[in-house]
Amino acid sequence: MNLSKVENEVMELCREVAHFIRHESANFDRNRIEQKGSFSNLVSYVDKESEKKLVNALKKIIPGSGFLAEEGTELKGENEYQWIIDPLDGTTNFLHGLPIFAISIGLRRSEKLVLGMVYEVTHNECFHAIENGKAYCNETEIHVSPITQLNESLLATGFPYYHSEKKDVYLDIIKTFLETTHGIRRLGSAAIDLAYVAAGRLEGFFEYDLKPWDVAGGAFILQQAGGTVTDFKGGNNFLFGGELCAAGDIYPEMLKIITDRWWK
Numbered sequence: 001m002n003l004s005k006v007e008n009e010v011m012e013l014c015r016e017v018a019h020f021i022r023h024e025s026a027n028f029d030r031n032r033i034e035q036k037g038s039f040s041n042l043v044s045y046v047d048k049e050s051e052k053k054l055v056n057a058l059k060k061i062i063p064g065s066g067f068l069a070e071e072g073t074e075l076k077g078e079n080e081y082q083w084i085i086d087p088l089d090g091t092t093n094f095l096h097g098l099p100i101f102a103i104s105i106g107l108r109r110s111e112k113l114v115l116g117m118v119y120e121v122t123h124n125e126c127f128h129a130i131e132n133g134k135a136y137c138n139e140t141e142i143h144v145s146p147i148t149q150l151n152e153s154l155l156a157t158g159f160p161y162y163h164s165e166k167k168d169v170y171l172d173i174i175k176t177f178l179e180t181t182h183g184i185r186r187l188g189s190a191a192i193d194l195a196y197v198a199a200g201r202l203e204g205f206f207e208y209d210l211k212p213w214d215v216a217g218g219a220f221i222l223q224q225a226g227g228t229v230t231d232f233k234g235g236n237n238f239l240f241g242g243e244l245c246a247a248g249d250i251y252p253e254m255l256k257i258i259t260d261r262w263w264k
Helices: 003-026 045-061 091-095 167-180 190-198 212-224 251-262
Strands: 033-036 038-044 066-069 081-089 102-109 112-120 125-130 135-137 154-157 183-185 204-208 228-230 243-247
Touching: 003 045, 003 102, 003 112, 003 125, 038 045, 038 091, 045 066, 045 081, 045 102, 066 212, 081 091, 081 190, 081 212, 102 190, 102 212, 112 190, 112 212, 125 190, 125 212, 135 212, 154 167, 154 190, 167 183, 167 251, 190 204, 190 212, 190 243, 204 251, 212 228, 212 243, 228 251, 243 251
Parallel strands: 066 081, 154 183, 154 204
Antiparallel strands: 033 038, 081 102, 102 112, 112 125, 125 135, 204 243, 228 243
16 A cells, blocks of 8 residues: 555545535535534534545545544445544534634554544645654644643643533643643644644643544644654553543653543
């Protein structure tokens, strides 16, 4: 498998789908918004149509590959490859006209991520990486931040749609970070959060109740950019475990604050 060729084809596909999303954003019909479970978990025809476009094209790029996607596409593959897709990460932002949303794509070979792409739609920024390669934003190589101290860091987080019994613990973690960093941002797109950590625009990101399609693309890019991505125990179950801590050199400090509170 020529991953570099696949990467270029997926990048061109993301450009096409991003063009569709931007066009629909300018002419969006709010009557076509749906709810998924919680009143704050929303979906639109743009999410669904974007997923169709992505799946149909990716089937041709790697014939026989499997799929796991946010809006319901779940296909068992005929080979060892599986695409993990969020066709519009940041749907709530999109629906409110807040220009922070992205296409997120991860590719697994067996159980290992080998390609990641986060296409930030509004600014046409494509964050991407492949196995044994470097991480890029468009054509520029990116790296995690050189900052080594938590008290010099800017972090990002998110809030889950479904608040568990852990919500008070989570708010305590956020409070601690607010008191020990330059601040916390809540952008509304885990994929963009991870891409921005990979590019050194943020020093770290943490969140719980995440889904595989939220993080597959961005987590792999961040790893290729020199960062660390784990679950809240410091293990590797960040893709399906629902918890993620990601950062550059401040990772040990971040994880300690999280684990000391989350697992007590």
